[in-house]
Amino acid sequence: MLKLYDNKESRNGYKVLLLLTQLGGPFERVEIDLFKGASRTPEYLAKNPFGKIPALELDDGTVLAESGAILCYLAEGTPYLPDNKVARADVLRWVFFEQNVHEPTIAEARFITRHPEIDPSRMEHILPEKLRRGNVALKLMDDHLARNDFFAAGRYTIADIALYAYTSVADQSGFDLSSYPAVQAWLARVADQPGFIPGTPEG
């Protein structure tokens, strides 16, 4: 059975949890307590040398890592990732945008806000830049969603799953989503998809 290494606070993990749930097949979820070092044990590092979650263990013991790569793997051959080359490139454009622009700003702003104890100076020196660049990303998304119901291929895909994860909790780190009405309407459309789950209470 597929085994998902996950953490209840991680929205990167939630992306894979959401897709697995919507695909409907059996899987096991294994909680990795990042704050107790569970992702840095020799046993876990042998599975995923990146020392991060999510990771997905296949039946033969192969372990996949990086949320974007796992989403592509699971979505292959399903409506969540189109076969058409151009439509697929359009989906991937947004999945890469999420990992390169959105997650390093919006997710990191949330992490800095939730865990100031790790390095208090980050609140002063790094958070403002994360908020500024995160708002640029949200504006881009809002402009796109003003003209499109979903990010790519004219339907709900892994691009929406990837971007929903941290956008839906962006208000927790000082982003004002009321400035982005098309994003808010899209969040509601995603939450209305068959098999949708909101994630863990801590996530």
Next chain:
Amino acid sequence: MLKLYDNKESRNGYKVLLLLTQLGGPFERVEIDLFKGASRTPEYLAKNPFGKIPALELDDGTVLAESGAILCYLAEGTPYLPDNKVARADVLRWVFFEQNVHEPTIAEARFITRHPEIDPSRMEHILPEKLRRGNVALKLMDDHLARNDFFAAGRYTIADIALYAYTSVADQSGFDLSSYPAVQAWLARVADQPGFIPGTPEG
């Protein structure tokens, strides 16, 4: 003919330029002068609302964006991106790692170092964190390359192209590559691939 919107200083653009060159088909390269605002004109934003390069225009006028998505599009059906699902996920793991961990630290450290005039305070407040996290990424790569000639699938793929671009110029922003001998040996293996080009003198 394929049209690549590129900038001579960008190693994100170089990734696509390198793959297009190695694929051997005809394409046109269009220089976009980022420092003169050429990526922010209404005409360019109509092509790529992200206002970034690289972007790839297809014969029918469709424009693809985000280097990782363009690499996947061009490599589909070629040896640079395996068909096998697990091997493909392994390649994508490293392409996503590059965009989520490597590029936001190593490429941004280089940009901050090359263009201090944009915001001098970044040298003090942001560069040290970029260098710290960039070295974590280089150590991960070095450990992996001590046991593997290439990043994934046992051969040269778009994972190597994606990671070569900024690793090969990391010394320009204070990274000491002599600490990473397996990375150095891999850089030489990549530069030895058929059709390799080093990029522009400014890049």
